[in-house]
Amino acid sequence: MPVLLGVNIDHVATLRQARGTRYPEPVQAALIAEQAGADGITVHLREDRRHISDRDVELLLQTAQTRINLEMAATDEMIGIATRLRPPHCCLVPERRDELTTEGGLDVIANEARLKDVCAQLSAEGIQVSLFIDAEPAQIEAAVRCGAPVIEIHTGRYAELTDPAQIRAELRRIHEGLDLALENGLIVNAGHGLHYHNTAPIAGLPGINELNIGHAIVARAVLTGLDEAVRAMRTLIDQAAWRG
Numbered sequence: 001m002p003v004l005l006g007v008n009i010d011h012v013a014t015l016r017q018a019r020g021t022r023y024p025e026p027v028q029a030a031l032i033a034e035q036a037g038a039d040g041i042t043v044h045l046r047e048d049r050r051h052i053s054d055r056d057v058e059l060l061l062q063t064a065q066t067r068i069n070l071e072m073a074a075t076d077e078m079i080g081i082a083t084r085l086r087p088p089h090c091c092l093v094p095e096r097r098d099e100l101t102t103e104g105g106l107d108v109i110a111n112e113a114r115l116k117d118v119c120a121q122l123s124a125e126g127i128q129v130s131l132f133i134d135a136e137p138a139q140i141e142a143a144v145r146c147g148a149p150v151i152e153i154h155t156g157r158y159a160e161l162t163d164p165a166q167i168r169a170e171l172r173r174i175h176e177g178l179d180l181a182l183e184n185g186l187i188v189n190a191g192h193g194l195h196y197h198n199t200a201p202i203a204g205l206p207g208i209n210e211l212n213i214g215h216a217i218v219a220r221a222v223l224t225g226l227d228e229a230v231r232a233m234r235t236l237i238d239q240a241a242w243r244g
């Protein structure tokens with residue numbers, strides 16, 4: 001089975017928000033990603049709206065050719081937005097306002113009653129719910145009890161490690177978590193911090209359904225697109241320049 005690729009376009013919006021411009025447009029980025037082979041588009045609507053906005057989510061839902069995976073905290077505000085917009089997929093993630101990026105998986109055990117309720121509410125709207133969790137057996141078992149059909153295994157710790165033995169150990173832990181989740185009938189995605197040098201071992205784990213990757217793809221696009229972007233500006237200036 002091919003592993004699906006969800007392209008996270010948060011950081012296209014980060015670039016836009018850095019200047020308050022109308023570009024780059026996440027909708028355009030989504031269409032390019034889809035044409036290049038993305039199976040889905042992932043966006044994280046953060047409570048502080050630091051990158052993706054409500055307007056982006058609405059437009060993406062109207063324009064995406066594939067499917068939108070909305071990442072969000074399990075807050076009343078976000079649940080209101082999700083039940084109104086009804087994205088096909090919704091991934092519940094932990095969120096701290098002052099974090100640079102997501103720092104770990106949800107503590108499903110500590111928030112089981114609430115998450116069970118949220119899973120039921122979103123599922124009733126026809127949304128496929130996923131819980132973003134670490135590859136911890138107890139968290140996986142709690143996710144099963146919550147009734148979420150999907151989990152996304154947090155690969156952030158794996159991505160941060162530099163020692164080969166520790167990387168192998170973390171990969172083993174993710175593999176064991178994946179197996180446990182599959183035995184329990186879950187669909188298993190993975191993501192966070194994956195890039196061009198660390199994705200292959202995760203993509204090679206048998207049974208992984210989808211990888212969600214964003215920062216590394218957008219970062220690479222900035223560099224691979226730079227040559228064309230400079231040439232276009234060079235041409236524009238040369239054509240406009242006054243020749244006395």
Ligand SMILES: CC(=O)[C@@H](O)[C@H](O)COP(=O)(O)O
Nearest residue numbers: 010044071093101102191192
């Ligand atoms: C939940 C997760 O792993 C990330 O996709 C998350 O969306 C990262 O948030 P930022 O894009 O704001 O770094």
Ligand SMILES: NCC(=O)COP(=O)(O)O
Nearest residue numbers: 008191193212213214215
């Ligand atoms: N859920 C992970 C995701 O969407 C992308 O994370 P990253 O590649 O931007 O770290």
